[in-house]
Amino acid sequence: MNAIEQLARDARLASVSLQSVTNEQKNEALLRIKQVLAERKQDIFKANEKDKELAEVQVNAGKLSGSLFKRLDICNGDKFETILSGVSDITKLDDPTKKVTMATKVDTDLALYRVTVPVGVLLTIFEARPEVVVNISCLALKSGNAVILKGGKEATHTNAILASVIQDALSSLPDSNPIPKTAVQIVETREDISALLDLDRYVDMVVPRGSNSLVKYIQNNTRIPVLGHADGICSVYLDKEADVIKATRIVVDAKTNYPAACNAAETLLVHEDLLKTDAFAKVAQGLLDAQVTLKCDSVSQTYLQTRYGDNEQYKTKLESAVEEDYSTEFLDHIIAVKVVGDVSDAVEHINDHGSKHTDSIVTENAATADYFMTRVDAAGCYWNASTRFADGFRYGFGAEVGVSTNKTHARGPVGLEGLVIYKYRAYGNGNIAGDYGTGKKPFLHDPISPSDYHL
Template sequence: MSIEQLARDARLASVSLQSVTNEQKNEALLRIKQVLAERKDDIFKANEKDKQLAEEQVKLGKLSGSLFKRLDICNGDKFDTILSGVSDITSLPDPTKKVTMATKVDTDLSLYRITVPVGVLLTIFEARPEVVVNISCLALKSGNAVILKGGKEATFTNAMLANVIQDALASLPESNPIPKTAVQIVETREDISALLDLDRYVDMVVPRGSNSLVKYIQNNTRIPVLGHADGICSVYLDKDGDVSKATRIAVDAKTNYPAACNAAETLLVHQDLLKSDFFTQVAQALIDAQVTLKCDAASLAHLQKQLPASNKLEPSVEEDYHTEFLDHIIAVKVVADVSEAVEHINDHGSKHTDSIITENAATADYFMTRVDAAGCYWNTSTRFADGFRYGFGAEVGVSTNKTHARGPVGLEGLVIYKYRAYGNGNIAGDYGTGKKQFLHDPIAPSDYHV
C-alpha cells in the first residue's frame, strides 16, 4: 500500500469517527485493553528482541542510555500501567459534541460552537513503545484517526502493539463502526517524509522526541505541529524558601526520572542563600542522589569551601544552561533576586515547566506571572507536568505552543470546534441599517437544539 493510500484511509476513518458515540468509543477501548492483556506474551517477546538489539547499540555508543531506559515495557508494573491507562481514558468524559457558545442571532436563527475532532493525527516518537497505546486510545476517545511512527529502536514492539490494536478494532461487533484503519503505523523515514507533504489528509503532527526530531518536523511540513523541542526546566530557590521543601523538590525534580522532559536541568539560587547552610543542604542532597552539579563561579566557590571532599562539583559553561542533560547532571547558577531568575529562565528555558521554592506569596506570584512557560509551579516538583498527573488519563505530548493547546496535552488538545447555524431561510441581505437587527442573545443550555 502506498503512503498516500494509507493517509487517505486514515482520512476516511476520521470521517466515520465523527459520528461515533461515546459508548462505542469506550467499547473499542475496553476491547483494546482486553486484547493487549491476552497478547501480553507476544508483546513482551517483541520488546525483548528490541532491547537485545538496543543493548548492542548502547555498547557501540550509537544509542543513549536514557533512550534505552525508555524502551523497556517488561520490567516492574509498566505493562499494568499501560493497561490501567486505557481504563483511565475510557472513564474520561467525551471531549466532542460539547457546546462552548450558543447565540440566538435572530428569532429563527441560532448559532452554536461545538467541539469536534481534529481529524487525522500523525504522531512521531522515539523509544517509549507505550506511546503507541496511549496515543491510539486518546485519538479514538477524541474521535481522531492516527498514524504512528516510532523510533527504529522499538520497531518490533511498536509493530506488535499496533497490530494488536488493529486486531482489537477488527473484532468489534458490526454495530460499532470504528474501522481498524483508525490506527495505522509506518516504519521508515521515507514514509514520514511523504506524510509530511500530505497536508490534504493529515491535520496535525505530534512529535515526541529529541530537539533535532521536533525541529526537523517543524521545518519540513505545512501541517500544524503540536509539541516541544526541549525540556529545559528550572527550579529557583528563593531567599524566603523552606529548606526542607527545597531539598525534597530539587532532588525529586532532578532524579525521579532524569530522562523525562519535565526533569529539572537548571537550579537557580538566590544569592542570600550562600550566607547560610540552606544552599549547601540542597546541594548535599543532590550529591547524595549521585547528581553532578555544574556550577557558576559563585556557587562553585561556595560549595568547594563547604563540601571540599565532593567529586560531584564542576565549573559550568554557558552552554550548560541551554542543555537538556537527561541524566544525573544539573546546571547551577546564583542570581541576585527573583527578577534575575525570571530573566534567566525566559532567556535560557524552553517554555516547558519551571518552579519556585518560596514561602513569600508575592514573590511566587511575580515568578508565576512573569515566567513564560506552559507550567509555572510554586513549591512543587516540575515532574508534575504530566497528563496522567494532571488527571488527563494520559497525554499525547507536551506543547510549548501558544496556540490551540499548551502544556501536557490530553483529550482537550485533540479537539477543535466548528460553528453550526440553524436557520429558517435567513439571508444576510435582510440585515443592516434600516433593516432587521441582530439579537445576539445567549441561549440557555436548557434551550439548546443541536
C-alpha cells in the same frame, strides 16, 4: 496513488467515520483493545525482548543512549499493567467532542453554536517508549481522531505488534460499532514520514515526541501544524524565603525522579541571600548525595567548595559551568547552577534560556510566587512543587499525546481536550445577511441557555 498516500487517505476516511461515533462505542473499542492486549501479553513481551537485545548492542557500541534504552522496556515491573490500566482510565474520561462552548441567538430564528469536534488525522512520531503506541491510539479514538504512528527504530518489533493488536481488536468489534481498523495505522521508515509530511491534504496535525533534532526537523519540513516541544529545559528557582526542607525535597525529586524525562529540572537558580547561610549547602548536599553533578557558576562553586572541597566524594561532582550549560537538556544526573540577585533575575534567566516547558519556584512568600508564575513564559509554572508533575497522567488526563510549548490550540501536557478543535453550527429559517445592518433588522446576540439548545 502510492502506498503511503493510500494509507493517509484511509486514515482520512476513518476520521470521517469517527465523527459520528458515540462515547459508548468509543469506550467499547477501548475496552476491547485492553482485552486483546492482555491476551497477547506474551507475544508483546517476546517482541520487546528482541528489541532490547538489539538495543543493548547499540548501547554498548555507543550508538544508543542509556536514557533511550531505559524508555524501551515494557516488560519489567508493573509497566505493562500500567499500560492496561491507562486504557481503562481513558474510558472513564468525558467525551471531549460535541460540547457546546458558545451558544448565541443571532435573531429570534437564527441560532449559532460553537461545538467541539475532532481534529481529524493525527501523525505521531516518537522515539523509544513503545507504550506511546497504546496511549496515543486510545486518546485518538476517545477524541474521535484517526492516527498514524511512527516509532523509533529501536522499538520496531514492539511497536509493530502493539499496533497489530490494536487493529485486531478494532476488527473484532461488533457490526454495530463503526470504528474501522484503519483508524490506527503504523509506518516504519523515515521515507514514509517524509512522504506523510507532504500530505497536508489528509493529515491535520503532527505530534512529534523525541529529541530536539527530531522536533526541529519536523517543524522545518512540513506545512502541517506541529504540536509539540523541542526541549525540556526546566528550572527550579530557590527564593530567599524558601523553606529548606521543601527546597531539598523538590529539587532532588525534580532532578532525579526520572532524569531522562522532558519535565526533569535541568537548571537550579539560587537567590544570593541563601549563600549567606547553610541553606543552599543543604539543598546541594541532597543533590550530591543523589549522585548529581553540579555545573556551577563561579559564585556557587566558590560557596560549595568552601564547604565540600575536602570531601572526596562531593568535590568530583562540582564542576565549572559554561554558558551553554544553561540552555542544555542533560537528561542525566547533571544540573546547571546559577546564583541570581532576586526573583526578577530568575524570571529573566528562565525566559532567556528556558524552553517554555515547566518551571518552579520554592518560596513561602505568596507575592513573590505570584510574580514568578505570572511572568515566567512557560506552559507550566509551579509554586513549591516538583516540575515532574508536568504529565498528562498526573494532571488527570488518563495519558497524554505529548507536551506542547505552543501558544495556539493546546499547551502543556496534551490530553483529550488538546485533540479537539471546534466548528460553528448555525440553525436558521431562511435567514439572509442582507436583511441585517443599519436601518434594517438588528442582531440580537443574546446568550442561549443550555436548556434551550436545539442541536
